[in-house]
Structure formats: C-alpha cells, structure tokens
Amino acid sequence: MRRAALLAGVASLLMGAFTAPAAHSAPTAFAHPGVTVSRSQLDFARARVLDGAQPWKGAFDQLLASKYADLNRTPAPRAIVECGSYSNPNYGCTDEREDALAAYTDALAWYVTRDDRYAKKAIQLMDAWSAVIQDHTNSNAPLQTGWAGSTWPRAAEIIKYAYPGGWPNAGRFATMLRNVYLPEVINGSNSNGNWELSMTEAAIGISVFLEDRTSYDKAMATFRTRTAAYVYLASDGDLPKTVPSQHLDTRDKIVKYWQGQSTFVTGLTQETCRDFVHTGYGISAISHVAETSRIQGQDLYGTDVGERLRQALGFQSRYELGTAVPSWLCGGSLKLGLGPVTEVGYNALHNRLGVAMTNTQALTERNRPAGSNNLFVAWETLTHGDNPA
Template sequence: MKQHMNSRLRSIPLLLSVAAVFSCSKPGAHVSNQAVDKMDVSPVAAAAPAITSFVHPGVLNTQTSLDYIGGQANGGDAGRLASYQKVLDFCNSHSVPTSFYATVVVGSNGATSPSKSQIRSNAELAYALALRWAKTGTDTYAKQAIQILNGWSYTFQKYALLNSSTNPNQPALEASWTTPSFVAAAEILRYYKPFGRSSGWSAADINQFNNYLNNVKNNYINKCPVYNNNWNASAAYAKMAIGIFLNSTTVFQNGYNDLVKYLPVIIKSDGSIPELCDRQDCVHFQYSLTAFAYAAELARIQGDNGIWTYSSNLISKGYDFMRAAYNGSTGCNYCTTSSPVFPGTEVAYSYYKTGNLGYLRGLQDPLGVPNDNTFLGFTTYTHYNVPGL
C-alpha cells in the first residue's frame, strides 16, 4: 500500500545556512541498537521540519515505476528486456546463501575477507531477486530475497577489522554501502504486490530487520568521521534510505541534512571533485556522485527535488566533470572508456537528461552493478526512459 507525503521539506539554502555552523562536529557517540529515533537528532536536523509520512516503495523505485518497467518487460519491450537481462545475469551467477556471518571482517583500500565479500554481493542479490519478483510475481524469488534479508538480520552482530592497517572507521563506510541495497530490496518485498500477490515477509521478520538497521545505523553509520568526501555522502544517503524503511522522519531528515551539508563541500562550484585527482583512479569520485544521485532520487520520490536542483544543478555539474575526465581534459586523467561507469549515472540522467550524462550512461549501456558491489545497480532497467522520473 502506497503512502503519500503530506508536507514538503524546507528549502536547501536554509538547511545549508544552519548546517555550516556545525560542519566541524565530531562523529556521534556510541549508542545502543535499542536507541529510539530521538538519538538521531542533531542541531542540524532539529532546524528542519519533519515530513509526516513516506511514499512506499520509496528507495529508488515506486509503485508506479515498478508497474511500468515490469509491464514493459513482460510485454516484450526489447530495450527493457535487454536491461533486465543484467538482473538475470546477476541472479544466475550468484547462489542464494544458506549461512551468514555474525561478524563481518573488513579491510581498507580493497583488502577483503569472505564475510565482506559475501555481505556486499548478498545485498546486490537480495535487490536483484526483489526486482525479479516484482516483474514475475513468482514466489520463489520473493522467498529467496527474504532468506537473504532474514539471514543477515538474525545472524549479524558486529563489524571487525581485518588487521592493524585497517582504518578503524572502515565499518562505517561498509555499512553505508550495503545497507541501502538491503533496504531497497526490503521496500519492494514489504510494499509491492505484483499481480496482487504479497511477498509473505512476516511482521516478526520485518521487526528483526528493523533491529538490524538500528544496529548498523547507531553503531556504525552514525559514527562516520568527517572526511569531506565519499564517506560522508554515502553515510548520509544510507540514513535517508533507513529512515524511509523505519518510517522515521527524524532519521531521514538527519541524513538529508548531512547530505546537503556535504554536497557543496565535495562538489566544487565548477563541478570539479578533488577525489579524482587525490586518489588517482576513476572510482572514488563516482562513489560521491552515486551517493548524491541516489539520495537526490530518494528525496524526489518523497516530493522534494531540492537536492537535484541545489546550486544550479550542482550534481549535474559533477557529472560534467566526470565527462571531462573521460574526455581526458581534467588535468588528472584517470578515466578511460574501460573504466567502470557507476549506475548512479543512469539515475542522474533520468532527471537531468543532459548530453554529458547521455554520453556517460551510453559508454556501458545497459548498466548493471558496480564492479565492487558497493552501490545497488540495475539502474538502466529501473530508470532509463521511465516516465515521470
């Protein structure tokens, strides 16, 4: 059942003026996973009015968009089926897990572990299966997606560090990446009914998933340090997604306020993003862009285009800079046509429809999942040429 927002968010310029006062604040203190929503209130969040209800599903997909893409694919539309094939390819190349980790061990700078690899790929798989169920209405796919969500919800306890060289804050980033993908799957399973069929996800299991979200939010995502880069953009996006599922206007607004605080810090007024040159790769600045694009879309679904339009479409300017990087004209040219194009590009194109974004999304059309399973994928299937986006 779709719920509708009854009031809109206050303008971004006001949020930024308040946020600037607190831009040097330290990460929040440790809180229990039983903490109530008021634990998420910061001086920034308190400055903005809360919305009164949420649109569901509301994490990148809506009732209308899922109806549209499923109808097109089931009706034999060649373009939609080609992009849906990316969903099938991922499902067919990844087994549904039967065991899960109580402790997820994470490393920095690409260092991995079996538990880190599994939770990342499982987040993508749960979402892919949810999309597959939304298209087909086949109970098997809903049950498989639920099995993944329940597996992590009931088993996961904590993050741990791989070794002494691991950034002690790494769990905050890892939780910021995987959690929204789990939430996107959960929104579909909880609220969408293809062909009138419910997924069968029980109230007890949904409550346990809520507990999981509060655990990773309170103990990891909320403790993300101020790095003024993709870490902060990712954490803000994650809190917005979590807030939607928890039906918590406070959690959502806290993420929203953080997002608009970091947006003009990370993307400069000319669209440049220092992460490209600082990291000397074509990925880290796309982490920031993807988090911003996904967060802007979450807010748009809830009735607010302000993140998309802030500062004369600053996110679009960031993608203009990305196009310049692929064109070899940024002064630190680390992008080539073989570099991965992250799926946030498709979501940004669905809103802005600029020539630069059209060029970028066309480099690897149709887009699937990021090569490192950080952000959710399949955006060509869910967003390309979907009316109203």
C-alpha cells in the first residue's frame, strides 16, 4: 500500500497535476467594443493622435502608411482555405489573415479619422469573406482559424458597435464566425502551446461578438489551463504544469515537450528553446485574452495569469535586449525575434498596476511604434501604449 501511494505521488508530481480553475464566468452583459480594445481605450488613442502626441501619432502614421490601410485593397475570399504546415500549401492562408488585419486596420483608421471610406472598406472585406468561406483544411487549419479568428472580431466589434453608418450584413458575418470559425477553435489543441492559446483567443473574441456565454466560459477554462502549462513559475514545483489531455506523465516526456530544456526557471515558456517568434505568439495571445477579460469586467491580471505574463515578458525581454545566454538555457543559444507583442501586457501590469518591469519597459520603448506581425498582432502602441483607459 505504501509503495502504491508513493508511486501515485510521483505520478502526480510528474504530471504537474493541474486542474482547471472554476469556470471564469462570462459577464451578465458583454461590453462592446470589447475584444482586446475598449471604447475608452480607442477614445484615448484618438485624442492623443489628434493632439499630435507621441508615440500615438507616430503609431497611427505607421498604420496609415501600411498596406493594410490601402483603400484600393481588393478582398480575396475563398470557400476553402487550405493551410499545410508553415502554410505550405498556402491556398488563401495569407489572403485571409491579411484581409482580417486590413479590416481591423481600417476600423481603427475610421475610429481615429471618422473618414467613412475606412469603415466602408472594413465592411467590404468582412462581407466578402462572410459571403464565401465554408471551411479551413489541412494540418494548419486550427492555427490558421485561430489567427484569422482572433482578428476578425476586433474589426467587427468596432464597426458594429461604434460606426453609425450601419452594417447590413453583420448578421451574416456573425453566422460565419459561429459556423466556420468557432467549431474549429473551441475544443483546443494538443500541439505546441501557442496553437491552443491563439485558438482560445479566437474563441473568446468570437464569443464576445456573438454574446455566447457558454462558449466564452469553455474557452476561458481551456485558456487558464494552457497558460499555466505554457509559462513556468517556481511555485509550480520541480516540473512545469501540464495539460491533462496531453498525457505528459514522465519527466522525459515533459522535457522533450519543452524543446529539450531540463532546467526550469521562472518566466521560461514551453517554446523558449524553440524560438522567440513562436514564444511571442503565445505571450501575445495570453495578453489579448487577459485584456479582453478585463474589458468584460473580470480581471485576470491579478491572478496567476498576470504573474505568468509578467514573468514571461521579463524573461524573454532580457535576452531579446542582449543579455548573454547561459549554457544551461537552450544549450547556450537562443533564436530571438519576439515580435511586437509587449505593449498590452506592459501597459496593464506596469502602468495600471504599478509593477516594476525594467526589461519589458526597455524593450517596449525600444520597439515603438509597434507595428504588425502580419499574422494577428497589429498597432498595439496606438491602442495600448501607455493607455490608462
């Protein structure tokens, strides 16, 4: 009996046993616009741009000069978007992501300028896709759906709830999100953590737009479990927490999943030793979900989510800024390139909550104005840079 109990205890340790927190309830009434950026944040950014204040004016100029704000853009929808590994084959993958980014860019451009041409272009892009798309296929379908599905609701929220000119096909767009995107992302993924984090970001944003409380709660529970399994804290114990469905039930399996890294320190992510690009995808999705949750009235920044986000940002920023890589970390070599992903978390944790974030601050200020990663991140110096709203 004692031996059986001991083995059970060891198995529990190796599993990093983590039970998802109680359902993080959706709000009784959803706030709109309410996906990643709120009306008050938009109003703050608009006022700063119109005042000519920096860094917001420079960030907005960068937005307007980008290909995503081109009023001559022609949407390129497809009925079936087929995306293989690393978007090979690429049948509509880039077109879909970039049309979604363009719709969001145009929505922001309209909000600041009140030039109806931008709102109408955003509507044209969203209408073109909602009239055509039926499915995503091939191995990268879940991730592709997560990336595009994270961006579409940001654009749609601004147009539907702020633009006074009307959007006759908003219902058709909602049907697209519910029937084409949500089923692909709502059940999560057992791939690398950035996949599931991006997919849950999409599911949560879509749920806000659809005012779907059930899907919101399900996606949020998945998000909480995955975030705890993506960013390590010393308080987790000797090994990182895991997602139960992945059956990472030995130390060797966990180390392999963490890209061969066997020394675990606070702020390390599951993909740090893969490369900082994919790590940035995961960190960005965590910050976006935390920000959407805050707008919807429930603060995740004061929970372990906020602490994991703070530590992940600080750890990665330190090396992105040039700190020498120790031999115990990823064999002494890192593939840098975190991307424009620090503004949202830095603003929430440092500016709002007063948490010291020296490395993250230095990297954020060095990279301003933050542009787009051409996938699902865009213009966050404009929308979140030092934004108290």
